[in-house]
Amino acid sequence: MDETEMRMLLEEVASGQVSADEAALRLKREPFEDLGFAKVDLHRGIRQGIPEIIYGATKTPEQISSIAKRLLDNGNGSVIITRMDPSAVDLVSAEVPLRYDGISRIGVAGTPTAERRGKICVITAGTSDIPVAEEAAVTAEALGNNVVRIYDAGVSGIHRLLAHSDDIMTAEAIVAVAGMEGALASVVGGLADCPVIAVPTSVGYGASFGGVAALLAMLNSCSSCVSVVNIDNGFGAGYIASLVNRSACGRDRPTP
Template structure:
């Protein structure tokens, strides 16, 4: 339930079209409902402007399906199931068939012959996507190995109505590729930068654009990349001022940070419109 729905319910009680008992029954779902071993936070949109999301790892397919169904029946705004396995996707879509599954390969160019294929094991599933918005955001990734995390960020932005522009494979080992995308990067209102290995792309992007830059370190890389720790520390130690850094492989968190920025700039209450 969001602010508009709550105001409408109170107005119906005032006008006598909804009884106090019926209103009480609806409000009993706030602030949470106990479903499938989870406490579903229906109150979050009222507090933050965006609803809770469902994180797939650690949950059974049945739990995912039941939690998504509860969120759709008792909440408002987009419903997301993130990092979902094939079994979780199948169970959730069987229970709630109106969802759309976004897999990393859906938003990635075909890799060149002989190149590693990006992982397509995990998906982001979206129900009740928000209407289209006009903000221009860019999700820029250093290499194709960073593609799954970049795709997650783009799918989450899409759930909230932002069709992000994807800029791929512009890591600084090929500086000419980065320079070719300067106009795109500087035209964005927010840039999400996804990079593994040494994570240098975030500093370069923040040095050429006035837009907020949200850096996502990924676990891509050999040996001393330390499963993303090196990129994480490098982004935190960046000499480009004002970079926001989220956790390793956290495309979802980067997208939600971007939505908070544009909602505040637009004077909007998140998904509560």
């Protein structure tokens, strides 16, 4: 839908020929834009509340910048680029405004939202889990959430985790990131009254099987509030935590 068609639709709404609900449905059904190498979903933000996210791994800098420009030109204030290689930063930033975080490998093109809502806790078992945790934390922040980071608080020294009980018990969503045996998620789930999104990482010695041991442990958690994303999928956890927080932030919660 180009600007002329958009104006015609709005005029039909103003004249009463088309209801507001019907107009909203038409916008949600709008097609993608075909760039040849990518079909850019320009109306995902209308359908789902969050614009299309660019998966940067294996894309060329030119492809990333072209997709980001189309999304920004279509009215999206910011665009998240995940798994972005540092070698692409200079070229992409020459084409669109870009903030890049080297730990999470996430770039945010455009103007990030200044809105911050609710509370999401991102917790790691160890320091080695921080890159995956930062992918979750930076994603959640880019989507407009307050994020509390609690790092290196695994079960081998559980008093480190219990020192943050107030934050855990007042969060709207929690991301628990752990490798090795993945026990952190179950322990956090036993303390929290909100959804816990568990992220198994590939951190660990040989018998961890690149994160499979943590994945299976988290899938078998006895804590009922725990759900699990794929190995090293910090982005997916941060995205889901944002959706949970957005739904829950109107709920009355105690403040520590």
